[in-house]
Each structure stands twice: as C-alpha cells, then as structure tokens.
Amino acid sequence: MVDNVGKIGQILEDYSPIQIGTTGIYQKEHFTVIGRLQLSYEAGLWNEWYILFDNHQSAWLGEASGQYAITYEVNPDNPPPELPAIKPGSVYQHQGLSYTATDVRKAQCVGGEGELPFMVGSGYQAQVADYRSGEYFLTIDYSHGKTATLYAGRAVDLSTLKCQLLLSDNDISTRAGRIKGSVHTLHCPNCGFALQYNVGVATQLSCPSCASSVDCSGDRAVLLSKMQAQLKSRFARLELGAKGRIHGNTWTIIGLIECKDPQYDDEIWVEYLLFNSKKGFLWLVQTESSWYETEVLNQHPNTQSEEVVKFKSVNYHLSERYASDVVYAAGAFNWRVAVNDRTWIEEYTNNNTALIKEQTAHEITWSKARLRNENEVKVWFPSLRADKTKNRGEISLDTQSFFESCLAILWIVNLTIGLVGGHLVIPALLSALGTLLLWLPLFFMKLFGK
Numbered sequence: 001m002v003d004n005v006g007k008i009g010q011i012l013e014d015y016s017p018i019q020i021g022t023t024g025i026y027q028k029e030h031f032t033v034i035g036r037l038q039l040s041y042e043a044g045l046w047n048e049w050y051i052l053f054d055n056h057q058s059a060w061l062g063e064a065s066g067q068y069a070i071t072y073e074v075n076p077d078n079p080p081p082e083l084p085a086i087k088p089g090s091v092y093q094h095q096g097l098s099y100t101a102t103d104v105r106k107a108q109c110v111g112g113e114g115e116l117p118f119m120v121g122s123g124y125q126a127q128v129a130d131y132r133s134g135e136y137f138l139t140i141d142y143s144h145g146k147t148a149t150l151y152a153g154r155a156v157d158l159s160t161l162k163c164q165l166l167l168s169d170n171d172i173s174t175r176a177g178r179i180k181g182s183v184h185t186l187h188c189p190n191c192g193f194a195l196q197y198n199v200g201v202a203t204q205l206s207c208p209s210c211a212s213s214v215d216c217s218g219d220r221a222v223l224l225s226k227m228q229a230q231l232k233s234r235f236a237r238l239e240l241g242a243k244g245r246i247h248g249n250t251w252t253i254i255g256l257i258e259c260k261d262p263q264y265d266d267e268i269w270v271e272y273l274l275f276n277s278k279k280g281f282l283w284l285v286q287t288e289s290s291w292y293e294t295e296v297l298n299q300h301p302n303t304q305s306e307e308v309v310k311f312k313s314v315n316y317h318l319s320e321r322y323a324s325d326v327v328y329a330a331g332a333f334n335w336r337v338a339v340n341d342r343t344w345i346e347e348y349t350n351n352n353t354a355l356i357k358e359q360t361a362h363e364i365t366w367s368k369a370r371l372r373n374e375n376e377v378k379v380w381f382p383s384l385r386a387d388k389t390k391n392r393g394e395i396s397l398d399t400q401s402f403f404e405s406c407l408a409i410l411w412i413v414n415l416t417i418g419l420v421g422g423h424l425v426i427p428a429l430l431s432a433l434g435t436l437l438l439w440l441p442l443f444f445m446k447l448f449g450k
C-alpha cells in the first residue's frame with residue numbers, strides 16, 4: 001500500500017544527486033526512486049528514498065553524509081531490543097549474522113515528496129538504531145509506536161548501482177542557485193567574523209575568531225553555542241583553506257581539530273578535514289612523529305576476537321586503545337563537533353595501515369589510515385610549516401651561518417691588525433678568545449635547545 005503524499009513540509013536543499021525518477025540496479029533487479037523522506041539530525045540532513053523494484057518489491061535507499069545503504073523490511077528472527085537499551089556496540093543477531101549497533105538517533109522529519117508507504121505529517125519523528133555487520137546493514141525503526149520494524153540490506157555506493165537520471169552538477173546548481181561544494185560566506189552570529197564553508201557539504205561551522213559553534217545546514221547561520229575555548233591551535237602546521245594536490249586531485253582544508261589524550265598532557269595531534277567536490281572527504285592526521293591519510297569506511301570490519309578484526313580478508317591486530325578529547329576546532333565539518341567532545345579509539349594495525357574504531361555515546365565509525373611521511377606531505381602541501389616542537393638540539397642554518405660569519409670577520413680583522421702592526425701573537429690570542437666566546441653560546445644552544 002502506497003500513499004501519494006505529494007509534497008509535505010519544505011524539502012531543504014541538500015545537493016543530493018538523487019531525485020524522484022532516478023533508476024538503478026541492485027542485485028540484478030531494476031528499481032525506480034518514487035518517494036523521499038527528508039530528516040534532520042545532528043550531522044545535518046539525511047534522506048530515505050523510497051524505491052520500487054520492477055518485481056513490485058519496495059525498499060529504502062538511505063543517504064547520509066554521502067554514504068548509502070539499501071534496506072528491505074524483514075521479519076525479526078529475535079525480538080528487537082527496547083530502544084533505551086541500545087548503545088553503540090550493542091549486538092543483535094539476525095539471519096545468522098552478528099550485527100553491532102553503530103548509530104542510535106532521533107531525527108525530525110523536515111519534509112517528504114512523491115509516494116511513501118505511510119502517511120507522514122509535519123512533526124513526524126524518526127527514532128532508529130543502525131547496525132552493521134561487515135557490508136550488511138540493519139535498521140531497527142521505533143518511529144511507529146511500540147512495535148519495532150526491521151529493515152535489512154547492504155551498504156552500497158552510487159557507482160555500483162548504475163544509476164540513471166541522477167542530477168548533474170549543473171542541474172543541482174541551477175536548482176539550488178549554487179554549485180555543490182562552492183564556497184559561500186556566512187557571518188558568525190556571535191562575533192560577525194566572515195565564515196567560509198562549502199555549500200551542501202558542511203553543516204557545522206566552528207568560528208576561527210571566537211570559537212562559537214554555528215549550524216549552517218539550511219544555508220543560514222544559527223548559533224549553537226558560544227564557546228570559551230582556546231582560540232588558536234598550538235600545533236597545526238597547515239592552515240585552514242590551504243590547498244594541496246594529493247594523488248592527482250586538489251583538496252582544500254575546510255576543518256581542523258586539535259585533539260589530546262586526556263591521560264597524557266603531551267599527547268596532542270591535529271586532524272585536518274579535506275574536501276574535494278568530486279571525491280568528497282579525506283582526513284589528514286598530524287601526530288608528533290608521523291602523518292596519516294585517512295578515509296571513513298562505509299563497510300565495517302568484522303570482529304574476529306578481542307584483539308583481531310578482519311577487513312576485506314586481511315587481519316588487523318589491536319595496537320592501541322585510548323581516549324581523545326577535542327581541545328580546539330575551527331572551520332567547517334559534516335557533523336557537530338564541539339570542544340571537550342570525547343571519543344574512545346581503538347587502533348588495529350597491519351604493516352603501514354591501521355583500521356581505527358571511534359566510539360562516542362551515539363555512534364561508532366571506522367576509518368582506514370595509511371602512514372605517510374613528512375616529505376610526501378610537503379609535496380602535497382608546499383605551505384606546510386616547520387615543526388616548532390622539533391627544534392630542540394638542532395641549530396637552524398641561519399643561526400649557524402651567522403656565527404660562522406662572525407668568526408671569519410673576527411679572525412680576518414685581528415690578523416690584518418696583527419700583520420699591519422707586526423705583532424701576530426696578541427691578535428691571534430684575542431681571536432682564539434673571541435672564538436671561544438662565540439662558540440660557547442652555540443654549544444649551549446645545541447645542548448639545551450633554543
């Protein structure tokens with residue numbers, strides 16, 4: 001049973017390439033998008049596209065932050081848990097698979113259009129828990145009263161669905177009045193600073209001038225919180241807005257977070273959020289000793305044991321467990337980031353690659369990090385600044401050549417005076433004393449750092 005809802009609420013511009021009428025192929029079955037529910041949650045907007053297969057079966061194509069999943073309504077094998085009992089990391093068994101809860105959220109319906117399997121009024125609230133098991137995806141929906149509805153399927157990406165009638169970048173920019181990812185300016189509602197962000201990709205801004213949090217998901221600046229926070233990153237070696245060429249694509253740094261391990265005051269690292277309009281997001285992480293290029297995974301690794309996870313038939317071993325607190329954030333983000341946010345992190349490694357599990361009170365995400373060296377990053381970003389924390393024990397070339405020039409002048413002047421005056425011993429002794437006096441500070445600088 002399908003109701004034509006026409007249009008309800010006001011669909012907000014989210015720059016999605018999907019539209020009613022888009023077609024695709026999933027597991028050899030052809031489908032057409034016939035309806036949409038648009039919901040608003042912490043990270044911005046999220047779409048549930050209602051799709052109808054040629055065999056008359058229907059399903060949902062979920063779209064959030066550029067990640068997609070197709071799910072069908074199924075009958076539960078086991079009674080679904082009560083919603084308040086579900087936490088990220090909770091386990092639910094279905095069809096012989098062990099699913100882990102990755103996301104528990106409440107969302108408000110913003111609008112809907114086309115044909116939907118139920119009537120949706122304004123004020124409709126969705127309460128869902130998402131679970132994953134490798135590429136398999138499961139949603140338990142608590143939106144319709146006491147009985148939970150189960151949807152099961154897989155994480156997908158648009159390219160493998162062979163979609164037709166997607167909106168082109170041109171169509172989107174004509175409709176939205178702007179090109180997705182283009183830079184737009186909003187003024188900070190707290191201090192008036194001109195905040196730049198990429199339309200349709202960033203939903204949350206952290207003001208570099210006053211550290212306030214600002215929501216920009218609806219292209220308007222809404223002040224979320226005034227933050228009395230640190231106003232500058234002490235360790236960042238790349239600037240917001242810096243552009244770099246990585247693997248043939250140009251990326252812009254749109255957000256920057258400084259994090260700290262609460263157990264150790266000197267364990268500090270910087271995470272840069274990079275954006276490219278075709279490729280989406282990429283993270284670059286700067287630690288004290290190395291760099292990591294990191295992408296968020298739409299397919300989660302499978303847990304093999306307490307210490308081993310498997311991803312694409314490769315085993316990764318637990319190497320570290322620690323907490324991370326945000327101490328500074330500036331720029332634009334695709335989720336709501338705030339100072340003092342705490343995340344629990346587990347790192348699993350295999351050679352130079354790490355799988356990183358990040359868990360908060362509301363969600364679990366997995367990402368894959370590849371070790372990169374300083375020279376590679378310097379090639380990507382020629383604007384990379386020198387590491388100020390590493391100068392200890394090293395004298396800069398400038399300082400060294402300054403002292404060498406002083407020594408040369410000292411000897412030349414004294415020996416010239418000696419030669420002219422016919423006495424070489426005293427000028428030579430004076431030069432030796434001068435050398436010692438000049439050399440001593442250099443020696444102590446090398447010993448104790450600057």
Ligand SMILES: [Zn+2]
Pocket residue numbers: 188189190191192193207208209210211212
């Ligand atoms: Zn501000």
